[in-house]
Amino acid sequence: SIELDRAHLVHPVASWRGHEQSGVRLLKSAKGATVTDAEGRQLLDGFAGLWCVNAGYGHESVIEAATRQLRELPYATGYFGLGSEPAAHLAARLADRAPGELNHVYFTLGGSDAVDSTVRFVRYYWHARGMPQKDQFISVQQGYHGSSTVGAGLTALPAFHAGFNLPLDWQHKISSHYAYRNPVGPDPEAIIAASVAELRAKVENLGGAERVAAFYVEPIQGSGGVLVPPKGWIGALREVCRELDILFIADEVITGFGRTGPLFACEDEGIVPDMMTTAKGLTSGYVPMGAVFLSDHVYETIADGAGAAAVGHGYTYSAHPVSAAVGLAVLDLYENGLLENGRKAGARLLAGLQSLSDHPLVGDVRGRGMLAAIELVTDKERKTALPVSASPATRVFDRAWQNGLIVRAFAQGVIGYAPPLCCTEAEIDAIVERTRTVLDLTLD
Numbered sequence: 216s217i218e219l220d221r222a223h224l225v226h227p228v229a230s231w232r233g234h235e236q237s238g239v240r241l242l243k244s245a246k247g248a249t250v251t252d253a254e255g256r257q258l259l260d261g262f263a264g265l266w267c268v269n270a271g272y273g274h275e276s277v278i279e280a281a282t283r284q285l286r287e288l289p290y291a292t293g294y295f296g297l298g299s300e301p302a303a304h305l306a307a308r309l310a311d312r313a314p315g316e317l318n319h320v321y322f323t324l325g326g327s328d329a330v331d332s333t334v335r336f337v338r339y340y341w342h343a344r345g346m347p348q349k350d351q352f353i354s355v356q357q358g359y360h361g362s363s364t365v366g367a368g369l370t371a372l373p374a375f376h377a378g379f380n381l382p383l384d385w386q387h388k389i390s391s392h393y394a395y396r397n398p399v400g401p402d403p404e405a406i407i408a409a410s411v412a413e414l415r416a417k418v419e420n421l422g423g424a425e426r427v428a429a430f431y432v433e434p435i436q437g438s439g440g441v442l443v444p445p446k447g448w449i450g451a452l453r454e455v456c457r458e459l460d461i462l463f464i465a466d467e468v469i470t471g472f473g474r475t476g477p478l479f480a481c482e483d484e485g486i487v488p489d490m491m492t493t494a495k496g497l498t499s500g501y502v503p504m505g506a507v508f509l510s511d512h513v514y515e516t517i518a519d520g521a522g523a524a525a526v527g528h529g530y531t532y533s534a535h536p537v538s539a540a541v542g543l544a545v546l547d548l549y550e551n552g553l554l555e556n557g558r559k560a561g562a563r564l565l566a567g568l569q570s571l572s573d574h575p576l577v578g579d580v581r582g583r584g585m586l587a588a589i590e591l592v593t594d595k596e597r598k599t600a601l602p603v604s605a606s607p608a609t610r611v612f613d614r615a616w617q618n619g620l621i622v623r624a625f626a627q628g629v630i631g632y633a634p635p636l637c638c639t640e641a642e643i644d645a646i647v648e649r650t651r652t653v654l655d656l657t658l659d
C-alpha cells in the first residue's frame with residue numbers, strides 16, 4: 216500500500232519533494248493512546264492525530280453509536296429545514312455545556328468551514344443591525360484559523376499566505392505580545408497592557424469602531440507553536456471588544472473539548488465570546504465535524520433582521536447524523552471521567568516536561584492541560600532557535616518516531632504535545648522519557 220500511497224495520494228507538505236519531513240508512513244490500527252503502523256511498530260500518539268483524538272482510539276460506545284446511526288439514518292441534510300434526532304440532541308447538549316448564552320449551534324465539517332461560517336455570520340449580523348460598513352476583521356500574529364482562503368487570511372502564519380495575495384484587504388493583525396520571543400518581556404500586566412493598547416490603536420487606524428466587525432483569537436495558539444497567553448489577557452481583549460461593540464470570536468478548534476482542562480478553554484478565563492468555533496475533539500477525530508456556537512443576541516439579530524443578506528451559506532454535510540451520533544457518544548465519555556483524567560494527566564505531562572528544563576536544548580516549556588510544548592534553542596540566553604526541520608541531525612519527528620513516540624515538530628523549533636485525554640500515568644511518563652531520549656539524540 217505504501218507504493219499506492221506514494222503514487223496517488225497527495226499529502227499536504229509531506230508530498231512536496233525536498234521538504235525535510237517528507238516521507239509517508241501508513242498507520243494500521245489504534246487503541247487508546249497507541250497507534251500501530253503498517254510494519255507493526257507501536258507508537259504512543261503524543262499528538263492525538265492532529266490534536267483531535269481527544270477521547271483516544273477504539274471506544275466501543277463510539278463505534279456502536281456510529282454503526283447504529285449508519286443503519287438507521289445515514290444522511291439528512293441540514294438544509295431546507297430538515298434535520299435528524301442526533302443533530303438536535305447534540306446541539307441541545309452542547310448549548311447546555313457551552314459558556315454563557317452560546318445557545319445556538321451551527322454544524323460544519325471541520326474547523327476551517329466553522330471559521331468561514333463565522334465570517335458570514337458576522338457580516339449578516341452587522342447588516343441586520345444596519346451597520347454594513349463594519350467590515351474589517353482583526354486577528355492575532357501567530358494565530359491559525361484554517362486553510363480556506365478566508366481562514367488562511369485570518370491566519371498569521373506566512374506559509375499559508377504565500378502566492379495567494381493573503382491576507383485579504385479587510386483582514387488585519389495585532390501582535391500577540393506573549394510569544395516566546397516577545398519584546399515586552401514576561402510581566403503579564405505589561406503584556407496585557409501592550410495588547411489592549413495595540414487593539415485600540417488598530418481599531419482607530421482602521422477608521423474607528425464603526426468600521427471594525429470582529430476580533431478573532433485562539434485561547435491558546437496551537438499551530439503558531441502552542442503559545443499560552445497570561446491569564447487575563449483574553450479577558451482584557453474581550454472587554455475592549457464589548458466596549459467598542461466589536462464581535463469577539465473565540466477559535467476553540469484545538470482548545471475545545473477538554474484539551475486544556477475544562478470542556479472549553481474560555482471557561483478557565485471566565486469569558487463568554489459572541490461566537491465560538493470548535494471541531495476536532497467534538498467528534499474526537501472518529502468522523503469529521505465542526506460546530507459554530509452563536510450567542511443568543513447574535514443568533515436573534517441574524518434570525519430577525521438579516522433578510523436577503525442571510526442566505527446562500529451551508530454545506531451538504533452540515534449536521535451529519537452519523538457525526539452527530541459520534542459527537543453524543545464522545546460527549547458522554549468527556550462527562551464520565553475523561554475530562555477529569557485529562558486534567559490529571561495534563562498536570563503530570565507539564566510537570567514531566569518541566570523536568571527536562573535543564574537540558575541544554577530546552578529553552579522553554581509551556582502548556583495548559585493536555586496541550587504543551589517544548590521550545591528548542593541552541594542558546595538559552597539568546598533564545599536562538601533550533602530549527603527542527605533544517606537538518607538530519609535535528610529531525611525530531613523522525614527520532615521520536617524511532618523511539619515509539621509521535622509528536623509534532625514545528626519548523627520554528629517547537630515540539631508540540633496534545634495526547635489523548637485517556638492517557639494513563641505510565642503513558643504520560645513514557646511520553647516524557649521518550650522525549651528525553653530524543654533530546655539526547657538531537658544533541659549528538
Ligand code: PMP
Nearest residue numbers: 325326327359360361466468469
Ligand atoms: N482553527 C484552529 C484554531 C485550528 O487549529 C484549526 C486546525 N488545526 C482550524 C481552525 C482548521 O480546522 P480544520 O483543519 O478542521 O479545517
